[in-house]
Amino acid sequence: MGFFGKLFGNDDEPPARKLNHPSQLNVGDMITLDDSFALPPQLRGQQLRVEMVNTYEFEREHTPEWVLKGKLGDTLFMGLDDDDEVWLSFSIKLPRADVEALFDMDAFAEIFAEPGEAELTPLPLTKDSEIFAQWLGEQYYQTGFARFGYFHKKDYRNGKPSQYVENNPGEPFESYELLDSQESHAIEIEVYEGGDTDVMLTLYRPLSDIREYWPGD
Template identity: 60%
Template sequence: MGFLNRLFGKKEEPKRQLDHPSKLIKGDHISLDDSFALPPQLRGQQLRVEAVNTYEYQRKQQTEWVLKGHSGDAIFLGLDEDDETYLALSIKISRGQVEQFFDLDQFSEIFEEEGKAELTTQPLAADLNDYEQWLSPHYHQVTSGNFGYFHRQDYRGLRPPQDADGATGEPFESYQLLDDNEDKAVDVEVYESGDTDVMLTLYRPLSDIREYWPGQ
């Protein structure tokens, strides 16, 4: 009977292989390297995928994973795919922090038609040292007013809704500035509602994710 049970019995579902950030789904966990090359908000953190969102542009889609750890602060993960694939790790900063980190006259030039803003980071106060590794001394603008839709859903392998009367996502325009080494960025998203999100981004090797755990 044991042989027959094995022959005709229900086969176990194969375990999900989770070995790359592109495979992460809601409920999965990762742990990051504890190297001092990472800022305190990332160093050695264990993070859970709380949501998977989609940025839809005219010619491409980009997935965003929203991660949270013990602090409850959101870390946004994307993948920068060119000749090699890098992690794009971002944190959102407030208007007050924008004023502390940058000259507002320089910052306002990001939205000019020419799209050639230059940003110089201002000296940080002692209580802002946790942000030092997120910032570079100088940035130059590389994109201006790229139009897209933000979807609070995972559309990997799918086409987001196109019906004007349906859930087409939140319209926005994106702007990006890179530092001189192109391993840090300032990303700005301006939504149709008038809301503006400003994020500091680090580009890091995939190996900074040391472990993966599939969710239950």
């Protein structure tokens, strides 16, 4: 590039990506979250990198899931919940030992029993489970029962998941959901073929909790 090209820029270069909404995030992008004490330690003030973008497919919709990692090493999952206005949903996945530490398992089993009207109260926190304090609601009420869907390890924001078996339809699962009375906390459960089960604690937060966006390219 000559002197004037360096001085005035190269018109052939594409403009830098600008990020101002979580829906625009791609793999390699980063976000910085608010340092408010309203956020749990796994989120508060953290800088998180998008490691992967997955897709949840249901009968009439498909939605992205951003897999995030930060300096603390935790894997976090972020989605967008559109209920009159758009909210961030942050989730953490619980191993079985933590599920057993946080909930009475007999009461937890009622989530999978028809007609799907379980109520669930977390157990008193211990020294080991205190790290989940801000991820938990006081009382949960079941709002979703055995909703069928597919999970895709692929970003379909610019397309539609395949409906055909030969074209990788994704992993089938049944979804169960409970919300607290404030609709600020949720328990989300996915049961896959063979009985593999993912249990996630979800926290709903305003979009303004993302303070900065950093394009990865």
